[in-house]
Amino acid sequence: MQFKDYYETLGVEPSAGEGEIKSAYRRLARKYHPDVSKEAGAEERFKAINEAYEVLRDKEKRAAYDQLKARGYRPGDDFRPPPDFGGAGFGNGNGGFRFETDFGGGGGFSDFFESLFGGGRGAGFGRGGRAQPAGDTRAKLAIPLELAYTGGKQRIEVEGRKLDVNIPAGIGPGKVIRLAGQGQRGAALLLEVDYRPHAEFEVDGRNILYTLPVAPWQAALGATVSVPTLGGAVEVRVPPDSDTGRKLRLRGRGLPAWGGAPAGDQIVELEVRAPKASTEAQKALYRQMATTFDFDPRRA
Structure with a gap:
């Protein structure tokens, strides 16, 4: 597995502010969107751009990634997450970062992303597959903006089981969809809705x-x-x-x-x-x- 430089992917400096990162993402997403781009490799480039933006737009993920990058990794370097990633060596020193399960965060994220942030490992488990405490299982559900507009179903995978989640038209970020009996050990699965970044x-x-x-x-x-x-x-x-x-x-x-x-x-x-x-x-x-x-x- 190779280390990825997300700043290089978006063509911005590590000191770039939120507005500059968002502007770079929108410009590149328009250029390489598979529906409009005829350039070779546009789809893979589009996925890489989405992945980089998913990390750099999130303050917690970006902070963890920045501290990891500061250790001197370069693009293409052979990489394995250090043992202390997610522990007291990262974050604020009070247990470090804890990333919740993430469903549909953009699709097709690389092994590098998965090894750091644990997206899509199935409800009931945090980063690294560690079991969470008993009770209702909480997870993030990132949906396309188009689905929030029309309503419909989005398929997720929970501990090897595929579920079709009904998305009401107009549902907003932060709203919770409750699936009774679909969480860990028969508890409810609570899905907090967020919107995926959109190219336009x-x-x-x-x-x-x-x-x-x-x-x-x-x-x-x-x-x-x-x-x-x-x-x-x-x-x-x-x-x-x-x-x-x-x-x-x-x-x-x-x-x-x-x-x-x-x-x-x-x-x-x-x-x-x-x-x-x-x-x-x-x-x-x-x-x-x-x-x-x-x-x-x-x-x-």
Whole structure:
């Protein structure tokens, strides 16, 4: 088993903040998503990106990984978890880190990830397969955002048994699904729901956030563009004289109503992107714009 450098996978420095890590993940996930990328090895790269983000977005996992990385491991080094990983040598010194069972955290995580964080080993066991105390079994259940929108079933494996878990439409992070008799020694299995990272969308309460790239002429003149939503693509009108940061609201296109909460909206934030001038004709157009417009972006 080889050591993985998750910072290198996302192309960020170990000092990177949460925003930089999230931005790098979204950029790479869009590029290598198997549904859109035609690059060789895109699916494997996409899985690696998801795995790296799963660790670096979680403060506890990142802290443990950082302390492990500080021991001098390099990408490709032969690796076995040190005996003190998860003990007092890691974390705050009060017993170290304890990672709960994790169902569906992104799928296809490597042996390296599994050896450190123990995802998907089956309910009733923590990192390393140690039995947890008797009583209700608690575990994390990471679901795709699309499943939270539509509702449906997600299959998990519990101590060798496959279970189909019914996911109500609109269920939010932190909510618990109780499966009577499915935990350790006949106890209940309590699944705390979380959302998997998404390549395009972010979640703010019941609202869905989406950044829409537009060309300068679309922003200046107005345009009708296709925007993805959890319920399928819709046509959206970009008003004339728009700028980066302008927000458009798609009512009812967020997460559906659940538990008395109203349905959310999708908030579309515009991001104006200028094309590169690759030909002489394109450069000439930019020079013409420079002389035609009395515009200083710093003054504006």
